[in-house]
Amino acid sequence: MSESQKVSELGERSLISALSRSFKNSTNPDLVIGPGEDDCAVLDISDEGYLVVTTDMLHRKTDFPDQMTPWQIGWMSAAVNFSDVASTGARPIGFLSSLGISPDTDVSFVEEVSKGMADCAKECGTSVIGGDIDTHDELTINGTALGKVKKRHLLTRRGAQVGDKVCVTGFAGSAGAALHALFNDIEIPASLLNTLFEPYPRVTEGQKLAQSRAVSCMMDTSDGLALSLHDLSDLNAVGFQINESSLPIQYEVLNHVTDDQDELLNFAMYTGGDFELLFTVSPDLLNKVQNICCLTVIGDVVDQTLGTTIIRGDDTILSINRKGYLQL
Amino acid sequence: MSESQKVSELGERSLISALSRSFKNSTNPDLVIGPGEDDCAVLDISDEGYLVVTTDMLHRKTDFPDQMTPWQIGWMSAAVNFSDVASTGARPIGFLSSLGISPDTDVSFVEEVSKGMADCAKECGTSVIGGDIDTHDELTINGTALGKVKKRHLLTRRGAQVGDKVCVTGFAGSAGAALHALFNDIEIPASLLNTLFEPYPRVTEGQKLAQSRAVSCMMDTSDGLALSLHDLSDLNAVGFQINESSLPIQYEVLNHVTDDQDELLNFAMYTGGDFELLFTVSPDLLNKVQNICCLTVIGDVVDQTLGTTIIRGDDTILSINRKGYLQL
Numbered sequence: 217m218s219e220s221q222k223v224s225e226l227g228e229r230s231l232i233s234a235l236s237r238s239f240k241n242s243t244n245p246d247l248v249i250g251p252g253e254d255d256c257a258v259l260d261i262s263d264e265g266y267l268v269v270t271t272d273m274l275h276r277k278t279d280f281p282d283q284m285t286p287w288q289i290g291w292m293s294a295a296v297n298f299s300d301v302a303s304t305g306a307r308p309i310g311f312l313s314s315l316g317i318s319p320d321t322d323v324s325f326v327e328e329v330s331k332g333m334a335d336c337a338k339e340c341g342t343s344v345i346g347g348d349i350d351t352h353d354e355l356t357i358n359g360t361a362l363g364k365v366k367k368r369h370l371l372t373r374r375g376a377q378v379g380d381k382v383c384v385t386g387f388a389g390s391a392g393a394a395l396h397a398l399f400n401d402i403e404i405p406a407s408l409l410n411t412l413f414e415p416y417p418r419v420t421e422g423q424k425l426a427q428s429r430a431v432s433c434m435m436d437t438s439d440g441l442a443l444s445l446h447d448l449s450d451l452n453a454v455g456f457q458i459n460e461s462s463l464p465i466q467y468e469v470l471n472h473v474t475d476d477q478d479e480l481l482n483f484a485m486y487t488g489g490d491f492e493l494l495f496t497v498s499p500d501l502l503n504k505v506q507n508i509c510c511l512t513v514i515g516d517v518v519d520q521t522l523g524t525t526i527i528r529g530d531d532t533i534l535s536i537n538r539k540g541y542l543q544l
Numbered sequence: 545m546s547e548s549q550k551v552s553e554l555g556e557r558s559l560i561s562a563l564s565r566s567f568k569n570s571t572n573p574d575l576v577i578g579p580g581e582d583d584c585a586v587l588d589i590s591d592e593g594y595l596v597v598t599t600d601m602l603h604r605k606t607d608f609p610d611q612m613t614p615w616q617i618g619w620m621s622a623a624v625n626f627s628d629v630a631s632t633g634a635r636p637i638g639f640l641s642s643l644g645i646s647p648d649t650d651v652s653f654v655e656e657v658s659k660g661m662a663d664c665a666k667e668c669g670t671s672v673i674g675g676d677i678d679t680h681d682e683l684t685i686n687g688t689a690l691g692k693v694k695k696r697h698l699l700t701r702r703g704a705q706v707g708d709k710v711c712v713t714g715f716a717g718s719a720g721a722a723l724h725a726l727f728n729d730i731e732i733p734a735s736l737l738n739t740l741f742e743p744y745p746r747v748t749e750g751q752k753l754a755q756s757r758a759v760s761c762m763m764d765t766s767d768g769l770a771l772s773l774h775d776l777s778d779l780n781a782v783g784f785q786i787n788e789s790s791l792p793i794q795y796e797v798l799n800h801v802t803d804d805q806d807e808l809l810n811f812a813m814y815t816g817g818d819f820e821l822l823f824t825v826s827p828d829l830l831n832k833v834q835n836i837c838c839l840t841v842i843g844d845v846v847d848q849t850l851g852t853t854i855i856r857g858d859d860t861i862l863s864i865n866r867k868g869y870l871q872l
Contacts, residue, residue, distance in 0.1 A: 221651045222647065222648050222649065223646075223647050224648060226651050231677060234651075234655075235655070238659070238662065239671060242665065242666050242671035243671065244637075246637040246670070250671075250673055257640065257673035259673070259690070261595065261692060262589060262592070262593065264590070265589070267589065267595065269640065269674065269688075269690065271640045271676055271688055272642065273642035273676050273678040273684070275644065275678060275680060278678070309574040310574065310597070312597065312598075315601075316601055319550065320551070323551055323559065324549075326559065326563070327563070330567070334566065334567055334569075338570050342572050342574070343567060343571065343572035343578075344570070345567075345575055345597070346585035347579065347599060348599055348600050348686075349556055349601075350601040350602070350603060350606070351606060352601075352603060352682070353681075353682065356644065358601060358686035360688045362587070364589060
């Protein structure tokens with residue numbers, strides 16, 4: 217990298233990759249999975265178990281639309297981190313938050329944010345165990361979530377095999393459709409808006425899927441289905457064939473936002489913020505996982521030479537582009 | 545708290561106390577020491593060991609004077625967290641950082657910050673294991689450090705007994721004196737300036753002190769000796785009698801900043817940023833710890849009714865005020 221190159225020219229993903237590579241040069245006797253490799257870092261903490269840990273920084277301008285309540289801001293700050301923990305199959309054991317707030321912030325606002333975090337942590341079976349408060353012009357929240365998982369149950373982004381079924385929990389594109397509705401003054405019910413403002417981390421599903429031993433790889437869909445599939449494709453040297461007709465579109469999206477197939481496909485593939493689990497399962501183990509949580513089979517793992525594609529309703533096949541991420 | 549009260553009116557310490565109390569209402573089956581109780585949260589992760597974890601948010605305006613190099617900014621972001629880990633006696637096992645940076649930041653700046661973090665983590669026997677990058681107007685760095693400690697070796701802020709000796713590693717007041725020199729254009733050698741810009745986390749000393757089983761309680765001096773002593777006084781229901789003549793003042797402070805006793809006392813007691821370990825030891829075990837690291841005995845644990853005082857050179861006794869913390 218040249219001396220004068222700016223962060224904006226290099227791009228966030230490339231910068232993270234470059235830094236992750238440099239961090240990997242250090243030795244760490246406790247590290248199992250390091251920076252840039254997965255949703256969480258994984259540490260070997262005992263004969264039986266791994267610790268998983270992840271951190272995320274959010275701030276007012278990019279991550280918290282004005283319509284969000286302080287409680288929802290707190291909830292989301294915790295949820296995005298617990299979603300990463302969920303994708304490893306780990307049981308959450310704690311959450312830490314650093315709050316950067318302006319001195320003229322109402323104490324009641326901070327209390328509501330904190331309550332949102334505490335409620336999300338409680339919903340995930342754990343609690344807020346520590347944190348920091350810092351003076352800051354712009355509301356900034358950094359969250360760190362920790363989880364514990366038996367070694368034989370750890371799920372990572374690696375493991376997908378050609379022939380595996382591709383599954384996803386919940387709906388695809390709901391958060392993106394809700395954001396679109398927000399920006400375009402389309403009235404939507406709270407059940408849809410809350411997919412955007414109060415994402416529900418799939419920690420129970422993640423643990424059950426891991427314990428089933430039927431899942432070959434897993435990650436969350438926070439950056440959108442398309443980017444997630446491409447990440448899995450790169451890591452596992454496989455391709456994906458997704459069926460458009462199988463994509464789980466929330467009823468409220470069809471009913472309130474659009475019934476245009478192209479728009480629906482765009483929401484489902486290329487917008488983020490859903491925080492569902494995307495995972496692969498051997499076909500003969502599929503009925504094992506279908507009994508443990510609500511999921512949709514959306515396609516197949518195929519040979520890498522076939523690329524990552526989607527079969528549309530009219531049987532045409534489209535390449536899935538490497539784009540996504542919901543920047544609020 | 546009233547609805548309209550501002551954070552600035554309540555104050556940071558009171559706000560943290562209030563939030564910590566609310567977080568403690570949640571149950572957490574893994575938690576041993578929770579929010580607001582110690583330098584680190586402590587989690588029960590196995591039959592043998594505890595996990596300690598701490599997080600700190602720093603930002604340009606308050607924490608990084610213009611004179612700091614990007615490498616030093618990175619180093620400090622890691623060091624302040626590892627110092628908290630050190631104070632529990634734990635062995636560091638990883639560091640995560642979230643970088644909030646403006647898009648027009650030079651990539652080389654970010655690389656240097658990251659190198660500073662990586663070098664500090666390496667010095668502490670571990671590495672950077674993960675993180676996040678966020679777009680932010682003001683440079684903001686959130687660090688999270690993790691450590692592991694055998695259950696019988698965990699040190700906390702609780703345990704001081706009347707009659708114990710009060711000890712501190714390294715020097716007292718160096719960082720505060722260096723900051724004073726910086727603000728007043730007093731030329732000082734790098735060896736003094738670096739106590740401010742490159743604090744050295746006492747992770748080796750912390751582990752050895754914990755393993756000695758001779759230490760009754762420990763914390764770091766990041767908020768200054770006075771505040772630290774008052775925190776220990778409150779938690780342990782004891783008082784402290786400190787001898788001014790015993791305070792370990794760095795030679796360069798005397799030689800370049802001031803030889804005025806009142807000023808020296810002010811630096812040593814009421815400025816922060818030193819990141820040394822403050823601990824108490826039973827007198828009959830003192831020679832055990834004196835052999836394992838460089839420390840200074842600065843006073844005694846006394847009955848709570850005697851308060852927290854300092855014996856000056858002229859044998860007068862002064863109360864130590866509850867003030868401190870170096871706000872850069």
